[in-house]
Amino acid sequence: xxxxxxxxxxxxxxxxxxxxxxxxxxxxxxxxxxxxxxxxxxxxxxxxxxxxxxxxxxxxxxxxxxxxxxxxxxxxxxxxxxxxxxxxxxxxxxxxxxxxxxxxxxxxxxxxxxxxxxxxxxxxxxxxxxxxxxxxxxxxxxxxxxxxxxxxxxxxxxxxxxxxxxxxxxxxxxxxxxxxxxxxxxx
Amino acid sequence: xxxxxxxxxxxxxxxxxxxxxxxxxxxxxxxxxxxxxxxxxxxxxxxxxxxxxxxxxxxxxxxxxxxxxxxxxxxxxxxxxxxxxxxxxxxxxxxxxxxxxxxxxxxxxxxxxxxxxxxxxxxxxxxxxxxxxxxxxxxxxxxxxxxxxxxxxxxxxxxxxxxxxxxxxxxxxxxxxxxxxxxxxxxxxxxxxxxxxx
Numbered sequence: 001x002x003x004x005x006x007x008x009x010x011x012x013x014x015x016x017x018x019x020x021x022x023x024x025x026x027x028x029x030x031x032x033x034x035x036x037x038x039x040x041x042x043x044x045x046x047x048x049x050x051x052x053x054x055x056x057x058x059x060x061x062x063x064x065x066x067x068x069x070x071x072x073x074x075x076x077x078x079x080x081x082x083x084x085x086x087x088x089x090x091x092x093x094x095x096x097x098x099x100x101x102x103x104x105x106x107x108x109x110x111x112x113x114x115x116x117x118x119x120x121x122x123x124x125x126x127x128x129x130x131x132x133x134x135x136x137x138x139x140x141x142x143x144x145x146x147x148x149x150x151x152x153x154x155x156x157x158x159x160x161x162x163x164x165x166x167x168x169x170x171x172x173x174x175x176x177x178x179x180x181x182x183x184x185x186x187x
Numbered sequence: 188x189x190x191x192x193x194x195x196x197x198x199x200x201x202x203x204x205x206x207x208x209x210x211x212x213x214x215x216x217x218x219x220x221x222x223x224x225x226x227x228x229x230x231x232x233x234x235x236x237x238x239x240x241x242x243x244x245x246x247x248x249x250x251x252x253x254x255x256x257x258x259x260x261x262x263x264x265x266x267x268x269x270x271x272x273x274x275x276x277x278x279x280x281x282x283x284x285x286x287x288x289x290x291x292x293x294x295x296x297x298x299x300x301x302x303x304x305x306x307x308x309x310x311x312x313x314x315x316x317x318x319x320x321x322x323x324x325x326x327x328x329x330x331x332x333x334x335x336x337x338x339x340x341x342x343x344x345x346x347x348x349x350x351x352x353x354x355x356x357x358x359x360x361x362x363x364x365x366x367x368x369x370x371x372x373x374x375x376x377x378x379x380x381x382x383x384x385x
Binding site: 019020021022023029051054055056057058059061063064066069070073078081082088089091092096097099100101104110111114115116117118120121122123124126127129130132134135137138139144145147148150152153161163165166170171172173174176177178181 | 255287316357366372
């Protein structure tokens with residue numbers, strides 16, 4: 001087996017493991033990626049890992065997919081990225097498919113329905129906590145708060161598609177930052 | 188064509204979600220309810236399932252909704268539906284990263300990308316806030332916001348479970364899986380005890 005094929009296989013197995021053992025996805029995967037890719041195989045360095053953060057945050061899509069594709073491409077080109085991505089997706093795919101069958105078959109059992117009645121209230125708590133964490137990570141600026149409030153009010157109380165709000169906010173962000181840069185330049 | 192719609196919808200969701208975790212929730216919620224793929228209560232139930240199983244939220248969601256939609260065509264329909272939705276949600280990232288990785292230094296320093304991000308980050312917070320509002324309505328007022336809802340003891344039980352789990356989450360930093368188990372136990376207890384008490 002030549003070294004590239006071996007790399008691709010190892011990428012697949014590594015990301016399969018990452019997909020199978022990270023709960024919550026996204027950023028929870030970064031330490032695992034670091035251990036496997038940097039420390040064990042030496043395919044990337046710590047600085048490259050920081051790049052993953054930067055790139056995954058500023059491109060669309062789930063962070064897990066972005067990082068798998070990015071690492072795979074850096075280590076072994078197109079097939080590396082394809083297999084790394086396939087590897088990270090596969091465990092969830094299989095597990096959730098099985099659970100989905102189970103849920104459909106057990107949904108009518110009273111105990112399950114009671115459990116989910118409680119669980120829905122618990123999920124609300126998880127969502128509120130996640131919202132708070134995201135809110136705290138946001139830069140504190142008047143424009144930021146304005147966009148946050150506008151996005152909330154427009155989607156909560158008016159029948160505007162989420163996509164339109166996302167596009168609009170991106171444009172407002174772009175416009176305001178270009179305008180600020182220009183103002184800075186004039187000083 | 189249900190499978191093509193699944194693929195295209197999740198492709199759109201994948202292409203317009205920025206940031207990790209629940210950033211995808213507002214778009215998924217909107218699309219799923221618009222197509223009437225699953226009920227909102229099932230969607231909330233599934234958030235708990237996704238938190239208790241490994242893997243990214245986005246993949247779990249796509250697989251689940253795909254299998255529910257394809258389910259009307261049997262087991263193979265479920266599998267095909269999951270595959271279409273998951274492929275759809277993965278593909279935009281995959282393509283974008285492959286392009287960006289090539290001239291990535293330029294991309295990282297691009298004023299346009301950074302400018303858009305200054306708008307997108309707070310927008311996601313606002314959008315999730317609004318998604319949560321709809322979850323609140325579903326959890327506390329499943330039959331609609333009406334005076335009768337306030338006479339329903341289940342509402343106060345849900346409110347109590349929420350108060351307890353939110354306290355545990357913020358001040359005791361209890362792991363999500365424990366929070367889900369605790370609320371499941373309380374839900375079961377209430378389900379079996381309420382006919383006796385009331």
